[in-house]
Amino acid sequence: METFFNIRYEFDPQAVHGEIWQAVSQGKTGYICVADANILSLVHRNADYRRTVDEALLSICDSSWVPVFLRCLYGIRRPHYCGAQIFRDLVSSGHYRMAFLGGNAQVLHSLRAAIAPWNPAVAAMPFMELPFLPAEQFDYRAIAGELNASGVQIIWVALGAPKQEQFMQHLLPHLSHGVMIGVGAVFNFYSGHIRRAPAWLRTLRLEFLYRILKEPRKQLSRCLGITASLPAILLEEKSRQIPTAS
Template sequence: MNENVDTVRIMNLDFINTTQENFLNNVLHKHLQNEEKCFIVTGNPEISIRAREDREYRDAVKAADYVIPDGAGILIAAKYMKQPMQERVAGYDVMRDLLAYANEQRLSCYFLGATEEVNRKAVAAAEREYPDLHIAGRHHGFFDMDDPSVVEEVRTSGADIVLVALGLPRQELWIARHFDTFDKGVFMGVGGSIDVLAGEVKRAPDFWIRLNLEWLYRLLKQPFRFKRILKVFEFMMRVFLKRS
């Protein structure tokens, strides 16, 4: 964890406590300008529970430079602990802002993960929306975690930004295992955000997002996510009962 950013500790994970604007303008943009690598985890209750139960995964998350509070449950927990956070820093919005900045600065991005079709659609969407963004490369997510050819392909691409959409826990584990191989790059686990970029999944309307009810909208649209929502309730109970 980068010590220059204020944090709030929840279930032994340190979440950054800042605004999204400050995080982008005064933190991530500087990493890109200086070609300094960093590792971002989009933290939510599900990730917190997984880190509590899985030591390897916990070590991977703790190795990150920044764990952003992506999820209403994290903000509620912080407020309950009397350490309120300034705002939610949504992973999807950070991804979009990184792509927009890369477009302005003519930087490059590598898209790693999802199915071949979703990956291809996401890259095509990025090319349409960000015409000055350089696509350093892309690769679907169906490969062995320790496949050296994939690591080498990403490394030799020289990408300024690497969006890793391998899902939980693979994306954070992949970044943590191979981070030392790279000389530069902002690495971020983006999960289902790439599906939204590809147009395969619709994001919640702004009204739901403003009310921190994006999770409920996604549940109504994708009932199969119910088991994931149970992790949110487990997280909240552990925070309230101080059993972390």
């Protein structure tokens, strides 16, 4: 892993899968952050949230712009591994019993139908709707009780940042097993409730423009926060020496 922008990234998809397999096979608990530009901005602006992200097993680089920044700052090349891709890879692998937390009943129903062709065993896995509450108000003991009884190994959490990372941090002490992964809008993408940007826009790193068109109120506010904090983030990183891998 390497630390950039105050986030401990694992850029190598094989290493990510290795970390997950090792944690699951050893019966460990923990959570993984799928760090997009919004999380990058929130980590910079909120010290408590930074600690939440830092306590994760690792963060994967969901932002296609972070590799561009690293190439400009350090002349190094690193890939990004988006949340939608790790979700598809792990569900399709058929190696794990999983739970899917977040979204409403309609989204979860559509998601189950959409991903069942990747892995028929998904039909018998838990899909749990969560109430609309602040992160501090969930009944974590009850949620963990259901998850522990179901024997799940990977727990997908789709509440959006920063709530999903806070949710995972609060839930962690109550879990007896399972690795949580926060995947933001991925349930909406694969259930068909929000269409993802076309591949050519993603290749040009302009998916955020498509998201703004689809959800202008939510995404404009988010993009303004990212844009406002980005100069300070880059200046702070530029002032550091290149980190060493850990």
